[in-house]
Amino acid sequence: MSDQILKPDLEFTKEIIAAGGESLKKCYQCSTCTVVCDVTPDRKPFPRKEMLYAQWGLKDKLLASPDVWLCHQCSDCTAHCPRGAKPGEVLGAVRKMTIQEFSSPSFMGKMVNDSKFLLLLFAIPTIIFLFELFIQGHLTNGIPRIPNGQLMSYSLMFPPTLYIDTVFVPVAFFAAFMFFKGIKNYWAAMSANYPAPPRKDVITPLAETVREILTHSVFEKCGVSKDRSIAHKILFYSFIGLAITTTLAASYIYVFDYNGPYPQTNIVKWIGNVSGVAMLIGITMIVMNRIKNKEKVGAGSYFDWFFIVVVYGVGLTGMLAQILRLANIPVLGYPMYFAHLVFVFVLFAYAPYSKMAHMVYRTTAMVFAKYSKRS
Amino acid sequence: MQSSDKPSRILVIGGGFSGLTTAVDAAESGAEVIIVEKNPHLGGRVAQLNKYFPKMCPPVCGLEINFRRIKTNPGVQFHTLSEVTSVSGGPGNYDVAIQKHPRYVNDKCTACNACAEACPATRANDFNFGMDKTKAAYLPFNQAFPQQYVIDAKACKKDCGTPCKEACKYDAIDLEMKAETVNVKVDSIVVATGWNPYDADRIETLGSGKVPNTISNMEMERLAAPNGPTGGAINRPSDGKPVQKIAFVQCAGSRDENHLAFCSYICCMASLKQTLYIREQNPDAEVSIFYIDMRTPGRYEKFLNQVQADAKVSFIKGKVAKIEKVKNGDVTVTAEDMLTGDKVEKTFDMVVLATGMEPAGALKQLPGVSYIEGFAAPGAGIFPTGCSRNPMDVSKSAQDATSAALKAIHAGKGR
Numbered sequence: 135m136s137d138q139i140l141k142p143d144l145e146f147t148k149e150i151i152a153a154g155g156e157s158l159k160k161c162y163q164c165s166t167c168t169v170v171c172d173v174t175p176d177r178k179p180f181p182r183k184e185m186l187y188a189q190w191g192l193k194d195k196l197l198a199s200p201d202v203w204l205c206h207q208c209s210d211c212t213a214h215c216p217r218g219a220k221p222g223e224v225l226g227a228v229r230k231m232t233i234q235e236f237s238s239p240s241f242m243g244k245m246v247n248d249s250k251f252l253l254l255l256f257a258i259p260t261i262i263f264l265f266e267l268f269i270q271g272h273l274t275n276g277i278p279r280i281p282n283g284q285l286m287s288y289s290l291m292f293p294p295t296l297y298i299d300t301v302f303v304p305v306a307f308f309a310a311f312m313f314f315k316g317i318k319n320y321w322a323a324m325s326a327n328y329p330a331p332p333r334k335d336v337i338t339p340l341a342e343t344v345r346e347i348l349t350h351s352v353f354e355k356c357g358v359s360k361d362r363s364i365a366h367k368i369l370f371y372s373f374i375g376l377a378i379t380t381t382l383a384a385s386y387i388y389v390f391d392y393n394g395p396y397p398q399t400n401i402v403k404w405i406g407n408v409s410g411v412a413m414l415i416g417i418t419m420i421v422m423n424r425i426k427n428k429e430k431v432g433a434g435s436y437f438d439w440f441f442i443v444v445v446y447g448v449g450l451t452g453m454l455a456q457i458l459r460l461a462n463i464p465v466l467g468y469p470m471y472f473a474h475l476v477f478v479f480v481l482f483a484y485a486p487y488s489k490m491a492h493m494v495y496r497t498t499a500m501v502f503a504k505y506s507k508r509s
Numbered sequence: 510m511q512s513s514d515k516p517s518r519i520l521v522i523g524g525g526f527s528g529l530t531t532a533v534d535a536a537e538s539g540a541e542v543i544i545v546e547k548n549p550h551l552g553g554r555v556a557q558l559n560k561y562f563p564k565m566c567p568p569v570c571g572l573e574i575n576f577r578r579i580k581t582n583p584g585v586q587f588h589t590l591s592e593v594t595s596v597s598g599g600p601g602n603y604d605v606a607i608q609k610h611p612r613y614v615n616d617k618c619t620a621c622n623a624c625a626e627a628c629p630a631t632r633a634n635d636f637n638f639g640m641d642k643t644k645a646a647y648l649p650f651n652q653a654f655p656q657q658y659v660i661d662a663k664a665c666k667k668d669c670g671t672p673c674k675e676a677c678k679y680d681a682i683d684l685e686m687k688a689e690t691v692n693v694k695v696d697s698i699v700v701a702t703g704w705n706p707y708d709a710d711r712i713e714t715l716g717s718g719k720v721p722n723t724i725s726n727m728e729m730e731r732l733a734a735p736n737g738p739t740g741g742a743i744n745r746p747s748d749g750k751p752v753q754k755i756a757f758v759q760c761a762g763s764r765d766e767n768h769l770a771f772c773s774y775i776c777c778m779a780s781l782k783q784t785l786y787i788r789e790q791n792p793d794a795e796v797s798i799f800y801i802d803m804r805t806p807g808r809y810e811k812f813l814n815q816v817q818a819d820a821k822v823s824f825i826k827g828k829v830a831k832i833e834k835v836k837n838g839d840v841t842v843t844a845e846d847m848l849t850g851d852k853v854e855k856t857f858d859m860v861v862l863a864t865g866m867e868p869a870g871a872l873k874q875l876p877g878v879s880y881i882e883g884f885a886a887p888g889a890g891i892f893p894t895g896c897s898r899n900p901m902d903v904s905k906s907a908q909d910a911t912s913a914a915l916k917a918i919h920a921g922k923g924r
């Protein structure tokens with residue numbers, strides 16, 4: 135350490151402050167935070183050192199480190215901080231900046247995190263789906279007519295193979311590729327900071343990480359905001375349930391040539407509906423916890439709320455579209471389905487830049503920490 | 510020089526070191542001074558100290574000089590067991606009501622201890638922070654001024670006072686004594702109500718006061734004092750084991766917006782001083798001091814250097830934020846050693862919390878006095894001094910008290 139010349143980057147400090155770490159300069163390095171933290175390793179614990187790095191603008195030490203992601207923002211540190219420096223919020227801001235730093239193209243990262251571009255982000259899928267309606271003639275002829283003797287069906291509005299998958303398959307590939315690029319950069323940057331890890335095997339750390347994520351075993355150590363772990367777990371499993379639903383539905387269409395709408399008794403509807411309800415319950419709990427803990431841990435930033443609103447949008451429009459279809463109210467059902475598609479597009483297409491990316495970066499950081507014997 | 514022949518009349522609220530100093534300085538300059546003290550004795554927190562820093566001399570000698578100056582000066586009156594209940598009027602013309610609580614012992618008392626021997630009831634000894642007990646008829650401490658016993662009516666129910674009264678050869682016990690109100694007129698008021706040790710029960714990160722063998726720095730003063738509960742032996746409370754390994758936890762409540770937002774000024778020096786108590790008593794004892802910054806302002810730096818030179822004393826930069834009880838009454842503390850950057854967990858025989866100074870005004874405020882965050886604020890004719898106004902040590906309190914005396918005299922002369 136002592137033979138290194140540190141280069142403080144005060145611009146970077148200002149960026150963290152702008153990203154939601156307003157309080158970072160209040161820190162006077164007492165290290166109450168690292169002691170009250172139940173998820174930090176004992177060796178080189180966080181977040182005290184991160185607070186110092188943030189004050190000095192030591193960008194590489196902060197962004198190319200797994201530690202900011204080992205933090206689960208329990209906010210015990212923030213609650214007990216003697217100065218109101220809110221280490222939990224500061225690390226949250228740094229995590230957001232990590233996503234922006236390593237994701238590409240970088241202008242996408244800026245747009246997703248700036249409320250000025252909110253309308254544009256929603257306008258893109260809206261235009262795409264309006265265009266699809268236009269080429270099918272629905273814009274000029276009105277909502278699709280339901281053939282006699284048939285049930286109301288959203289595939290009449292957007293036939294799945296041609297109009298849904300041609301949009302969402304490329305979106306999924308785009309997101310997956312951007313995620314891959316991002317974590318590749320992130321891993322390389324961390325490796326440069328923690329060179330020559332003594333462990334060659336990545337599979338064991340990966341398996342351990344997956345087990346930790348599935349059980350939420352780290353998250354459950356949180357003190358002040360332990361309710362967050364339950365809420366997050368519900369939301370997390372709802373996403374897994376919805377992924378299973380999507381896979382099943384795709385296999386119905388592509389493997390068994392069996393098109394919807396499926397009867398409510400079908401397994402795909404069961405999994406989908408349970409997951410959809412769980413999603414709404416989970417995200418509602420998350421919002422309630424945030425309101426409840428606002429005083430102690432802060433209310434969160436635009437970055438957090440953008441993601442929360444999108445998840446809400448996906449869940450609500452999805453459930454309502456189904457209910458309206460079953461109630462056979464096409465005049466409301468079709469617009470609702472349209473809105474659902476827009477929200478799903480926003481969720482996935484912008485995932486590499488939104489808070490959704492935390493699942494990929496946190497997993498990468500947790501694997502790297504184990505791989506490099508950090509924790 | 511504008512001056513009247515009448516002496517300045519000054520009310521000093523609080524008979525601790527600051528109040529006493531103001532009183533004798535003002536009285537010896539010709540003022541008429543009335544001291545109001547809530548305790549049955551004068552001397553305040555300083556009377557509870559074992560030694561002063563940095564000279565390491567016992568405070569009682571300084572107090573005794575002041576007591577003597579009060580005794581021999583007709584310009585000073587004092588009321589113990591008393592409190593100010595109302596203040597009206599203004600500078601040069603304050604009307605103050607003082608309520609005097611009954612002592613149940615009159616001036617005939619010779620401090621012979623016969624009443625205490627006869628007394629059937631006991632009470633927790635607040636002078637020693639409840640670490641031992643006294644009889645319900647008691648002398649607050651051996652050098653208490655006035656040397657006059659007092660009966661704790663709360664601890665002495667029904668006819669518990671009768672054996673005392675019968676045991677007293679001097680007719681000094683008066684169980685019929687009632688509270689009375691004294692009204693006085695003064696020109697100015699000096700607030701010298703001092704401070705209380707911050708209550709560790711409120712500090713969640715330091716075990717909420719529930720971990721055995723975790724004591725406050727003021728309790729440490731009493732443990733080390735020859736007139737304390739152990740006769741000066743630094744033994745831990747749970748089992749009386751002589752302390753071999755001890756930790757000091759600095760900033761226990763101080764510099765913390767959840768507790769006391771300010772630096773209490775004295776705690777670093779107090780812990781260094783108490784380190785010397787232990788090291789003098791036990792050449793094998795090991796001391797660890799956990800700190801954020803060691804604050805030893807001005808020439809006190811030398812005192813820090815002196816303690817740092819002791820190989821048995823280690824300084825760990827990192828605030829303790831976890832205290833847990835372990836087996837056999839030992840205590841574990843956790844901190845980040847910031848110089849190595851690793852979390853450390855260490856076990857000690859006893860832990861001293863360097864609790865901060867909570868100004869008296871944070872708990873109880875005087876009529877007619879304004880406060881800022883618990884600290885008394887100056888006003889026309891109102892002169893706060895000592896720790897009721899700002900955290901300070903004894904020598905600074907002496908200087909501050911002299912300055913308050915001068916301001917108070919001046920306020921009286923201006924009328």
